[in-house]
Amino acid sequence: TGILHVGHVLGDSVQDFFIRWKHMLGYNTLFVPGTDHAGIATQKVVENDLAARGIMRRELSRAEFLEHAWAWKEKHHEQIVKQLKNLGCSLDWTREAFTLDAARSHAVREVFVRLYEKSLIYRGNYMVNWCPACGTAISDEEVKYNERDSQLYWIRYPLRGGGSLVVATTRPETMLGDTAVAVSPDDADKKDLVGRTALLPLIGRELPVIADDAVDPEFGSGFVKITPAHDPNDFEMGERHNLPHVVVIDREGNMTEAAGSAFSGLDRFACRKKVLEALDEEGVLVKTEPYRHAVGEHDRCQTVIEPLLSREWFVKMQPLAEPAIQVVERGEIDFYPPRWRNVYLSWMHNIRDWCISRRLWWGHRIPVWYCADGHLTVAIDDPTECAACGSGDITQDEDVLDTWFSSWLWTFSPLGWPRKTRELEVFHPTDVLVTGSEIIFFWVARMIMASLEFMKEVPFRHVFLTGIVRDGQGRKMSKSLGNSPDPLDIIDKYGTDAFRFTLVMLSPPGRDVFFVEEKLEMGRNFVNKIWQASRMIASAYGRYGGELLGGKAPGAGSFAALWNERYKKPLAFEPELQWEDRWVLSALDGAARDVDENLRGWRLNDAASRVYEFFWSEFCDWYLELAKIRLYGEGDKRSVIAVLLFTLGESLKMLHPFVPYVTEELWAALPMTDDLLLENRYPVDIAGAADPGADERMELFRGLVTAARNIRALYRINPSTRIELRVKTPEGSRKALEEMAAGIKQLARADRFDYGPEVSKEKGTASSPVGGFEVIVPLSGVADIKAELERLRAEKRKVEHDLSTMEKKLSNKDFVRKAKEDVVNRARDRREALHTELSKIEESLNIIESQS
């Protein structure tokens, strides 16, 4: 599976989310999976395979390594093809493509040549970050600095002509390559030593004492040993002072002959020990103190980086960065969350040249050939002779290019560039780039630069940055920590959709997600809820819904289309919408609008929460429960089934980008569908469904039912026991309850239900005000007068408290004068309602107290 895990799970989920969502909105999207990173992963896999057989890569030639890689691929071909197929990709690997020799190399070579001809690619001696384990130079971005406990060693260097000075270093083995000692020019105590000569212990080399601004007089001893060949700062100082380079560590991390016969051939860390022993013997090791500092490590293999002097290929970045800064400053590309814009800009303003050569076997080889006389031939197609002298004796540069050198062409090279293809015309530039903030520099910035340089346009308009998935303790997932679960295991356990839904819902924009497996239960439970609700609706349709579409065979046209124009025109019957039908359609409309608004504002987590809330807390908890009355009762069931199917269908559309597989499956099972859910438009509203009257009715209904349930729970009335229920209504509001009566009976589990302005409230009843209404439950036998008194008093205290807060607010003249009108009105309404509730509670208390 290693070959497929090229992106991180969250990013890939979100990317796929956008693709589905945009597609449903009618956008064209092209998804080209797999990158050259798969090649890097493959190299790792092949290396591991070889290592298991006791073969080290370094022992092989490039050709031999590629032979092994091809053999490995042949062996695993079927498995890889199958896995890619599961991801919806096909694979046709030729040997050339697999080894990156020809086809894909073309665009990369073209780019290399063009930049070379513009003098934007050059070769130079520079201090590079060398990974001795991988045997290659790596870029600054691939070096991760980690705090490590270490030692600071103080070493005495004698001065010619008497006296001595003491340097402090964390890397004593590099002293063998020292060519100077430096002090700060501002260091009054030491600057008079400038111009004198120190003698390098163990070696005896003469070292000039120089002054340089880079030296901090406060740090260590104030004297710095200078090793231009093995330290980036020292290298720069060496350039400034024309110091010689003495290379004492080679590319395998072993000491060279220049390190002296006592040390040559030793591993760098073994040498450190030996140097210290030798210094101690000579009595020049003054002291050793514990010191914590950042050590650079290769982020792929965790090997400590060795800064080395090396001849490498570089890209000159500043000319490319200029236009890439401008497009972001002009807003042609925006970042979300916006703060990353500044991160991008400040990096681009301080951009440094990019070291692109790598000594790996796997990768696009550098298209440069050398002849015996040292002439360079830079060409797209393999040359047969030297461009300068015509010699046929030419050899290609052994190095390959940094993976990112092909990746930065990602928005256009897979579309056929440099040919002018239809794909390029249609799909470039694209809309959204989804990625993690950790590769803004690696990839995002470089894609922008490459696209502007070679396509003369931006590659994408929006950069959406997801957080990073971390483990429960906030640590980055990494192989060495072993804290990354295998997504396939998780998917087996919880399901793909549950995994995705949970990640999306728990990822606030641009913030990291702490991954704890238990969190996935939320998504699993929700997906199960969708499934179960659909099951109930499907079975209702199966039993009673046959006549719904007027005898048309299921699958004859989209139900949504039929249901439009206020939902009824083309149906085979005239649906009689009850108040709860109008409410759920109105709620669906509200949810669709909110979800749309959240998505357009890039708040995926809010969109997910909203659709979760609608489906579970509104549709399932209230509408489905109410629907059961008609579904399982007598009478015409067609209207309720029509509304159920419609609401479910629209919900599935809304859910689809979050829960793609299960919703697609359920959609196929709906009677009115014969297409893919993915092919439908994403609902942004349900035109004409908003119904404030129905919403208000539902609010009252919910209040009344909840009040009744509350009383039931308080008196421990078994759910299977039916109760008697009364609702006292304000004058003239009896009619409002007429429609709700059946629903209230059902959801409050009552067998007798009286309502109206005149219903009685006597001793032995529990009561609870709901705005201008009042729920009354006779409690024959169950009534506990003391408990009821206590409950009413508690309720009274709460209402009184709220009321006094509201009174205080409204008696504040400034509030009434300055606050927005609707805020004041709302406060007044609230005060009215609280007043009414309070008087009802007092009335109840009076009844109990007067009769006891």
Add this chain to the structure above:
RNA sequence: GGGCGAAUAGCUCAGUUGGGAGAGCGCCUGCCUUACACGCAGGAGGUCACAGGUUCAAGCCCUGUUUCGCCCACCA
């Protein structure tokens, strides 16, 4: 050293223009009610890090402090 982010229920976190403190999990009570125990109903639980300020009104805006985290940077 510079820049950025975070601090809200026991835990993990939402809270978009300032106006009734929210979710999931966990906990307590009662339920296997003909879609779902991966469930249903009800409930407890918060000085919104601290100190000031602006405002009729602050979790939200401003200033400062504390504690965590991330990124960048050539302190050997």
